[in-house]
Amino acid sequence: MRWMVLVLLMCVVGSVRSVVGDERDTVLLESPGNPLVSFRFVFHVGSSDDPDGKQGLAALTALMLTQGGTEELSLQEAMEVLYPLAANVSSQPDKEVTTFIGRAHRDHLEEFFSIFRERLEKPRFAEDDFARNKDQLLNFVSKSLRSQDDEELGKHAFEWQLFQGHPYQHPVEGTVQGIAAITLDDVKKFYREHYTFANLQIGLAGDFPTGFAERVREDFRKALPAGSDEKESLPELTKGKGLDVMIVDRAAADSTAVSLGFPLSITRADEDFYPLLVANIYLGDHRSFNGVLMNELRAKRGLNYGDYSYIEAFIQEGGSTFPVPNISRRQQYFSIWIRPVAHDNAHFALRGAIHFLRRLVDEGMSEEEFSAMRDYVRSYSKLWVQNLDRRLGYQMDSSFYQTDFYIDAIEKKLESMTVDDVNRAVKRHLDRWDFRVAVVSGEAAKLKQAIETNQKSPMTYQAEGTADDVLAEDKRIEVFELPIEGVRIVPASEMFEK
């Protein structure tokens, strides 16, 4: 495997720029000698295109393409072909893009591609596949999401709370009534309208033969309707004055998970994103002890399993610490994720999270902290693209944001970045009090009252032995007066209903 020395060909069959425009972009990463070929086909369609009352249509359509038959082959027959190759095609629907991911050993490239193209170009849309896939989505939202994973529930509830009235509000998988209302004809219509050549970005990586990429592109150009890639602009999110809290009441929950944050006006396409990236890793690097939140709340206080922050939507890849690529969105947000805490510590956790964010906003990072974080980000970001498939995904994201290759862009921006750049970006984007907050708790009413009235919330420790300076800081956190705009309780059984 030679990803580090690969011949990086941003060339294209047509042109290479962005998804928008009348020429198609195709991202090719050629890696001679690599035995695997990765396919990433990104369609510029997602749950934000779900029609009102049919929330889940984009996800169900994607499922029908990967978990349904083709015109030629039933699902069972298609699986029989792919089985000995240990190859498959999966879908990753998100708010604005839906990515179809496949990987095959080069021994089977043609065999694999014949199934891959059939899936995307000639789906069967069989009734029995539809019934099964629709039921799967419905079970996911009505059972798994509502009652079997408080962390996932919390994260989806947070987006629900943050994006009220916005096309990003509902879960990508849909709402209970939305999924129930979808018909097979809806799926067919959605496919016809959105699975167009104009909406498609083709990504290929590996050691594919000469002419293969051109053939692939031509095949899809002929098979899919031309379409148009025009997108409606997203509505503005209004600013609030203080914390707007939704407590999801799940009686069986024996701990409380907290997510909070606010919309950001920037993405990877903006200058300020990069200094903010450094500040965010300092504040809440995902699943590492580099972050202030993790050290203060978990290591010093034993509050919970983990405490992190983000400046864009983050979906973890498997059991790793890295995000999956191709979660490209025009609207991003800042968030803090407090993993489940004992009920009695939930209010303290909320205050603690904001307390440590405010410390960053008010005091900024020191030159020394900045320098350490800059060096870390420079090396660590290289690990995000360890294999060719991930590198391809990141390359395609860069095309979405119309930037240089993200990892190179980070390196370049870090060269001239100063601690003042970072502290200025923090002030500009994180100095806000209008947090949208989603809490999943088994003691909703008690927590509501405590938050509404800014009740004192001392941290309850499981054991003695907390350092004096930590206890002294606790005294300030437990009475930290938060501007509360509103607190409401929603039963888990009513979440994501319509």
Add this chain to the structure above:
Amino acid sequence: MISIGSVLLMTLALGASTSQTQGPVFPYPIDVHDFDNGLKLVGVKFDSPGLAAYYSVVRVGARQEVDKGKSGFAHFFEHMMFRGTEAYPTDAYNDALRGIGADSNAYTSSDRTVYHILASASSLPHIVEIEADRFQNLKYEEAEFQKEAGAVLGEYKKSAANPFSGLFEKLQDTAYDVHPYQHTVIGFLEDIEAMPTLYDYSLEFFDRYYRPEYVTLLVVGDYEWDALLAEVTDKYGDWQRGGYVPDIPEEPPQTAPRRGEVSWPAPTLPILAVAYRAPAFSTDAIDMPGLDVLSQVHFGSTSPIFQDLVLEKQWVDFIQAGATDQVDPPLFTILTRVRQPDKLEAVEAAILAEVERISNELADASKLDATKSHMKYQFLTGLDTADAVANTMAHYLSLTNDPRTVNRVYELYDQVSAEDVRRLAKKYFGASNRTVVTLTPSPDASGGSEEE
């Protein structure tokens, strides 16, 4: 993203598998050195210029948790290993990792605890230094120990709402009487809640198991062997051998069918596990590899029962089967989730009928070939990063401490015949060797509008 069922794959962790027709399946050169103190160093050359994975594989896990009230302790101790030494207190250790831009973490399973770092190859000497230091000189105060107990309790709670956690707790508790596999890796809740009181025990635990004879170091990627060996010799050479050997009780043979039921306090589809006592990991006989092949042929995505229950009748939303590779006998578990709750009994009957059928009928020859091809390519496509290769090798090192095991396993997969598959089904899938556990929502489970 659609993540339905992803937890299941993690829970059963069937392991990568393959067959091989020519030469060893593991395609990378291997270096090995055995130290006098019992420590082993294994290197795997992998083409990842400038990058290396450094794994410390400790052969201790839930299996060694024989002391009463100490379930989950191996995992808890994994957390304590990040609490620093005199030379590198926690902050200094974290700063060191941050300074080299490393991705670092650890995990615990039934038979092993694995600490892994992925970083630039040029930082290997520094990694050897800080890892050798914490494995020999770990030092923490009781207050830090108690803080970490809070993090572990939080880790338990974050997964507590998942019905599969509940199902597996019950399954292991029902199928085993005396062996520590009776509990899950994270341990019983009451034991986790009592952890803050066990500071002294933690020191003893470190003294027993964090010894060279329990540890193998594995480096995958871009390294220079002589330099690496010299570094490791310098930093780990004086580490004293321990000698503690726990008395792990042998589970007596099962003599009658067992059954367990879980009433789940939240809305859920019914979940069914049909499990059989299976052979321990071994490459001396065809049994363990044969059952791996069987699990794919008869319960994989192109098997007759998958076609029948998932695709045609649509009674279940998935079905899968397999046994985890373990040092002592694991369970071969057939796991499914029932989409149509009134079909729970019918699904169980269909599974038992299929078990009966495969104990008497030979698997289709073309299906067996397709399965071997599937396993081979699944294995090869998985080896795409230094970290992935290290993860695979760490798995086998934890079982046998022999890097050649991976090739031996795949040779055996290739030798499995249809007759072996039938014979093994008959041998292991008898009623008296069976434990069935069902999980269904309790009558007062609230919180979901379930009817559409």
